Amino acid sequence: MSEPATVIHMDDGKAPAAASSSYATAPASTGDATTAAGSKAAGGGRGLPLLLRSGAGGFRRCLAVIDFLLRVAAFGPTLAAAISTGTADERLSVFTQFFQFHARFDDFPAFTFFVVGNAIAAGYLVLSLPFSAVGIVHPGATGVRLFLLLCDVVVMCLLTAAGAAAAAIVYVAHWGSRRANWVPICMQFHGFCQRTSGAVVATFLAVLVLAVLILMAACAIRRRR
Structure with missing residues (x-):
């Protein structure tokens, strides 16, 4: 059997050089595209807040910080409402000092319930601050968030009933x-x-803050990634 003939191309060598140059530039262009994409992603990440750069964990940590601040903010109205109503006492003299009308909060059972409800809510908001701080340190602590969510619902219902009465x-x-x-x-x-009247307005402001806290906790528990 005869061996296959060997064909030798006689050219000036420009075509292989061009081909090799194209192959050489292809990885370089791919690397440049990867570098550009990486720099673009890094540049986009720099525009985000520090707490939101780490995905779902950063989102939950940001909500935990807002949760802590809102609890501190809601403590003021509830305590002010309890103190303002509990110290509401006015006497009205008619004709003489021996004939007086007296208005005091414990003359109305609804106001007594109102003072007790606001005092309980104020105490709860203070006690919930350490649990809220746990959510900042450990964003993935779903059990703590669920516990605060249930307690917030109960306290919001209590404040709503007291404020309505x-x-x-x-x-x-x-x-x-x-x-x-x-x-x-x-x-x-x-x-x-x-x-x-001012105490009632302050109580409903606290109810609004608690409603926001409940929505935030539900969003943080729902978002797992």
């Missing part, structure tokens, strides 16, 4: 009731009505 008394004190022949007393007891 006190708001009904404040409304009657301001406007009275024609059908029941109840006259408004705020025309005489100005200080008492101002203190209780």
Whole structure:
């Protein structure tokens, strides 16, 4: 059998050089694209806050920081509402000093419930701060967030009930009731009505903050990646 013939191409060597140069530039261009993509990603990451650069963990840590600050902010209105209503006491002298009308918070069971509810909420917000701090240190602590979520729901319901009961008394004190022949007393007891009305507004502000805390905790628990 005859061996296959060997064909030798006679050229000036420019074509192989061009081919080799194209192969040489291909990896370089690929590397440049990878480097450019990496620099673009790094540049995009630099524009994000530090807490959000690490994905879901950073997102949960950011929510934990906001959660801690909101709890501190909600503590003020609840404590102020409890103190303001608990110290609401006004006397109105009519004709002589021996004939007086007296307005005090414990004269109304709704206001007593209101003071107790705000005091419980204020104490809970202080006790919940260490648990909220755990969420900052350990963003993946789902059990702590779930515990705070359940407690926040209970306290928000308590504050809502107390605020609604006190708001009904404040409304009657301001406007009275024609059908029941109840006259408004705020025309005489100005200080008492101002203190209780401001306390009701502060309580509903705390309820709004607790609602935000509940939504944030639900988002942090739901987002796992």
